[in-house]
Amino acid sequence: MIPSMGRLFADRREAAQRLSETLAGYRARHPVILGIPRGGIVIADRIAAELGADLDVVLARKLGAPGNPELAIGAVSEHGVLHIQSRIAAKVRADEDYIKREKERQFAEIRARRERYRSVLAKVPLEGRTAIIVDDGIATGATMQAAVWAARAEDPRDILVAVPVGAQDAIERLEREADAVVSLHRPAQFYAIGQFFADFEQVADREVMAILQAHSHRSHRDIGR
Numbered sequence: 276m277i278p279s280m281g282r283l284f285a286d287r288r289e290a291a292q293r294l295s296e297t298l299a300g301y302r303a304r305h306p307v308i309l310g311i312p313r314g315g316i317v318i319a320d321r322i323a324a325e326l327g328a329d330l331d332v333v334l335a336r337k338l339g340a341p342g343n344p345e346l347a348i349g350a351v352s353e354h355g356v357l358h359i360q361s362r363i364a365a366k367v368r369a370d371e372d373y374i375k376r377e378k379e380r381q382f383a384e385i386r387a388r389r390e391r392y393r394s395v396l397a398k399v400p401l402e403g404r405t406a407i408i409v410d411d412g413i414a415t416g417a418t419m420q421a422a423v424w425a426a427r428a429e430d431p432r433d434i435l436v437a438v439p440v441g442a443q444d445a446i447e448r449l450e451r452e453a454d455a456v457v458s459l460h461r462p463a464q465f466y467a468i469g470q471f472f473a474d475f476e477q478v479a480d481r482e483v484m485a486i487l488q489a490h491s492h493r494s495h496r497d498i499g500r
Contacts, residue, residue: 282470282471282472282473283439283440283459283460283471283472284439284440284471284472284473285472285473285474286472286473286474286475287314287317287318287411287472287474287475287478288317288321290318290411290439290440290459290472291317291318291319291320291321291322291439292321292325293439293459294318294322294409294437294438294439294457294459295321295322295325295326296325297437297457297459298322298325298326298407298435298437298457299325299326301326301405301407301435302326302327302328304405304432305328305329305404305405306326306328306329306404306405306406306407306435307328307329307330307331307399307401307404307405307406307407307431308322308323308326308328308329308330308331308407308409309331309332309333309406309407309408309409309422309426310330310331310332310333310409310410311332311333311408311409311410311418311419311422312332312334312388312392312480312483313477313478313479313480313482313483314410314411314478315409315410315411316332316478316482316483316486316487317411317478317482317486318409318410318411318438318439319332319409320486320490322407322409322437323490328407329399330396330399330486330487330490331396331398331399332388332392332396332483332487333408333422333425333426334352334353334385334388334389334392334425335350335351335352335353335385335421335422335424335425335426336350336351336381336382336384336385336421337349337350337381337417337418337420337421338350338351338359338369338374338377338378338381338421339377339417340363340364340367340369341367341368341369341373342367343367345415345417346363346367346417347360347363347417347420347421348360348363348364348367348369348374349363349364349374349421349424350420350421350422350424350425351378351381351382351385351421351425352385352425352428352429353385353389353398353425355382356425356428357374357378358424358425358427358428359374391480391484392483392484392487395484395487395488395491396487396488396490396491397491400429401426401429401430401431402429402430402431403430403431403432404431404432405431405432405433405434405435406426406429406431406432406433406434406435407434407435407436407437408422408423408426408434408435408436408437408453409436409437409438410438411438411439411468411472411475412438412439412440412441412468412471413436413438413440413441413442413445413446413449413458413468414441414442414445414465414467414468415442415445416441416442416445416446416448416449419436419438419445419449420448420449420452423436423449423452423453424452433454433455434453434454435453435454435455435456435457436449436453436455436456436457437456437457437458438457438458438459439458439459439460439471440458440459440460440461440462440468440471441456441458441460441461441465442461442462442465443461443462443463443465446458446461
C-alpha cells in the first residue's frame with residue numbers, strides 16, 4: 276500500500292497554478308508548453324493560460340529495454356524520428372531486430388493518439404522556440420526522457436522540464452538531458468506521484484480533447500484580431 280503522507284497539492288490544477296508562478300519569468304520568451312498526455316495536459320493547460328503561451332502535446336514514446344519496459348533505451352517521436360541511446364541499448368542487449376519491433380509497437384500508439392489529438396489542434400513547430408515540457412510528476416523519468424529526446428530533434432532554442440514533484444534520482448538524470456529542470460518538490464521518500472495529491476483521479480481522454488479544442492478556439496480568435 277502506498278503511504279498517504281506528504282500531500283502537497285489538492286489536485287493537478289492547484290499544482291499547475293503553483294508551477295506557473297515559478298515559471299513566470301519565461302513569459303517573455305513566448306514559450307511552447309508541451310504537455311505529456313494525459314495528466315500533463317491538465318498541467319500544461321493552466322501554465323499556457325498563465326504565461327500567455329502556445330499549448331501543444333508531445334507525442335513521444337519511450338522504447339523500453341528487453342525485460343524491463345521502464346528502462347528507456349531510446350524514444351520515437353510522432354514523426355517517426357528514432358533516438359537511441361546506443362550505450363544503454365548495447366548494455367541490455369537490445370539488437371536491431373528488437374529495436375525495430377519496439378519502435379513499431381510504440382509508434383502504433385503514437386499514431387492512434389495523433390489521429391485524435393491533431394484533428395483538433397495542429398502541431399506547433401519548435402524550431403528556435405523555448406520548449407517547456409510538463410507532466411504531473413516524475414517517477415522513473417523514462418517518459419519525460421523520451422519527450423526531451425523527441426523535442427530536441429526539432430531543434431528548439433532550449434528545453435525546460437517542469438513538474439510539480441519528482442523523484443530526486445530521476446530529476447538528476449533529466450538535468451543531464453534538458454537545459455533546465457524545475458521541480459517544486461523533490462521528496463526523499465517517493466513511492467508514486469499520486470501520494471502527493473489529495474485528488475489524483477485518472478484524466479479521461481475526453482478531457483484532453485476538450486482542453487485541446489478550447490485552446491484551438493482561443494488561438495483562432497487571436498489570429499482573427
